[in-house]
Amino acid sequence: MASADVLAPEAPAFGTVKRKRSDLHLMAPRAPSGPTFDAAKHLNYQAPNKIWTMKEIGFSDMGVSPNAVSEPFPLFTAEAIQQMRAEVLSKPVWDNCKYSSELAHCQLRGFAPEYAPFVYDAWRSPEVLSIVSKIAGVELVPAMDLEIAHINISSNTKEQSEAVQQALEEKSHREADEGVSGCPYEDDQPIVDWHTDSYPFVCVTMLSDCTNMVGGETALRTGTGEIMKVRGPAMGNAIVLQGRYIEHQALRALGTTERISMVTSFRPKSAFIKDDTVLTTVRPISDLRELYSQYAEYRFEMLEERVRAHLKEIRDGKRARRFDTKATKAFIREQRSFLDSMLRELVDDEMVTAGMLGGENHLFSDDLISKYRKKPRV
Template identity: 55%
Template sequence: MTDSLDQALASNTPTPKAPIDPVEAIMAFDPKKHIAFEEPSGILMMKDIGFADNVGVSPVAVTQPFQLFSLEAITIMRSEIANPEVRARYQYASNIANAQLRGYAREYAPFTYAAWNHPETIAIVSKLAGIDLIPWSDYEIAHVNLSAVKTDEQAKAELTSFQARNSSIHSDEGIDVSSTDDDKPIVGWHTDSYPFVCVLMMSDCTNMVGGETALRTATGEVIRVRGPTEGCAVILQGRYITHQALRALGAKERITAVTSWRPRSPFVKDDSVLRTVRPVSDLTELYSDFAEYRLEIMEQRMRRARAELRARREAGLAFDTPGHKLFLQESAAFLTHTDHELVEEENVQRGFIETIDLPDVPVDQGAHQD
């Protein structure tokens, strides 16, 4: 037995392999082929829009759209969400969005899952965001907003009617262009649940009008940033900046994939909440992801505090009473925050996302912030 094993190891003859599964082969994420990164034309900083240094987890507010993935990558990602089982098991609707796919990536979209977790993708997002980030959790990988598919005629009619009116703009968080009722309120000014968001466009935007992101500066002024086109993305520190995505018109469909991010370091603040996602989630999955990483952060912070405490003692220094009390108070607040976000299942109203009543500010049709 050993002899034949040795012979096999010594031999250069390749061991016969199982035939390559063509689906597997197509689905393999290859950064050389599938990342098509080009630097954004600009990045708007928090201070550019009037925020103090201590607001947020990074000095970066929002990027201009940048090419992230190749069109082949987008095609494969689209094929993964076209799977009827994904639509059947992971589709959610709410008062603010007719159709979203959430939490499917780990189980059903190996390519998409690998794309967002690839170290090169993470490095690009982190560099642009100005802080080391990681995807918020598996559950928030490539949350998809789906619009209804329109005919050419419908898309054109929408555009013509928009051009005729060219007046009020309604917000939709890039979610819903299926409604022809422009007066229906969808998502107004809001902040996101998670520190950073990366929105990837998965539709052809050739005839699309609108789709910008409007931001509120610290002084309440409104600025607009261009929306991404196919294969392109924007990164926004959405937890800290009040924003809305403006309605996009004239496209036959609009599909965006939104991946949320949080700081990699357990020593950076984590202000994540679950308010906007709880009603459209598998709570076992969402709560497990959230509770586990919050515990992991606490674990790391406690280990470090304990090591510092022991080091002080070994160095013969006095016990740092104010320092340790501050650590305990911050830890208690951190744990209370986790507790507060884990609303009992019976108290979560499925499909209803409470909106914050932020005073409206009209968005004019002026030039983009470029």
Template identity: 40%
Template structure:
């Protein structure tokens, strides 16, 4: 039921879903063992260095593994689409950041001051025990996680990700840099046999994926491309892979991309591919860091929409921080497209009316989708109303 209190809570930054001190002190610290296993280091003055923190440059072996990574095309997945911006659909996990880089990123996001400011219980979890951090790396002019922000925006990092994606990309907007999904398994509630059985069905091709317990349910991403980075030790992890719904002659079947190891990443054209992150077995945590991208070329198709990330749907999005960035990015793209129209309205010295009409229709559609993406359906309001109080514990 939609209430004025719910609306106020959402507009105030989803404060009704903030993680409590009790959860952080009793769950986060214990589960992730920040002090005992990783040690405390001062990350405030550590600068990102590609030769030291990108595996491609830090290790000849890492470079070799990167270069030999399998990339599946949209055609191979049976998912060719007129709106795709690259032939690449998904990659196998590839080495991206070194152990030291991952350690620094983990300490930045698990810093209590930052965590308590940005962490929210995750509304899309099918376990009800997970949380999310969004829009924390750079919030307006404030950079709260400097190393993480540098790591994802450094030209050397961008170059490697573009190579994997098969197209030049830019981050969708600052809010979508390095958002974090934290999954915690409650041993008292976990049904490992059911999880293992359903996962094996998917691996054998005997399931359409509806029976896979997951940290994040079946979905398409809000933006054309995503890069998913693993921040957890997966040595004893069973599962953690990404499952994809295929098309074409394999429609109804599930394809599984191996789960990445700590420091490894996967590139996915997630705006067009329905996928899921199954709940892992054998570990107490699964922390992934996701950065979302759109085409660098403003004239390329941009299918971005806010179905899974707007504040009324995703509790990690803060109303007064998120929406202004959305308007800024979309306005910037429209401005660049209008400039292109202005410079190309004549062909061989003659006004090209047909070109201009079609181009303006495309801009009109882009403006319409920008507005409609911010609308909230009755079902979305109902779903938001189901989660009016924070989870008691992880």
């Protein structure tokens, strides 16, 4: 594996990331040569032992599926993970696809298929889509090519990791002696802070060796306000989460020099299932030309399919000399709402600040919104 120094150069200040790549990146070296994705060779899938439902965690009336989150499950072989790491940690990706935001200090995105063909083919393969859809409880497709995939990186030297762990232990002992119940360390310095995802579902895959890792779980805020922790997946393992509707954070990992996770976003395949996609968390860390064009394309394709289906109903009714006025007006109102949501998400380029969310729309619970408002802004 690459060293921690290579994995995590100093995170740039907000607003200094390369949000728009110049055409010079077309001349950059391509992804390292390697195998092409072969499901028979590169999948190591075993079904998760447990899938929590939205009802079980207090969100029975929310979402596009009854399923909320899975336990970690084996998904990719060691060879597949090795090739994914080679692609996403390559120099062209670091040079052209690195971002930083309020939520996370080191992120890589927008690299496939150009710099990561293996990663791209893996997440578009019928076998992987079938697995993710089965666990999610609804047929899914990748949200956009831009979201294949998103990398969150946290790394420390061995000395830094040991110092942090010692400080945590001392803090825990001190608070126990004083009878203080303080906030856990991971809540103060998570890898990715509290948020809801921009897309209905995500599949989070671990690219790091977690043998000695302490922590690194995904914390979920349930409908009752309690915090539920889903243990972090081992290397090559994954979890599936309906993250658009559940506030969550990636907790800091101790006992290891790196934690690298791959987040791939999904939406329902059917144009007739509601699409609650927003661009809140991805707009500040994306090339807006790519993000907006891909978003507009798939949304207009959904609208086109819906209009064609309703037009067929009108034509069928015409032959039977009938017209359903109420149904047509309801359809128009639904599509008007669909278009209004697009207008809200396509924020003018000059109004977007790199790395800054521009509000608290990524949260919905009062206590987390209050904590977010109190955080210092860089």
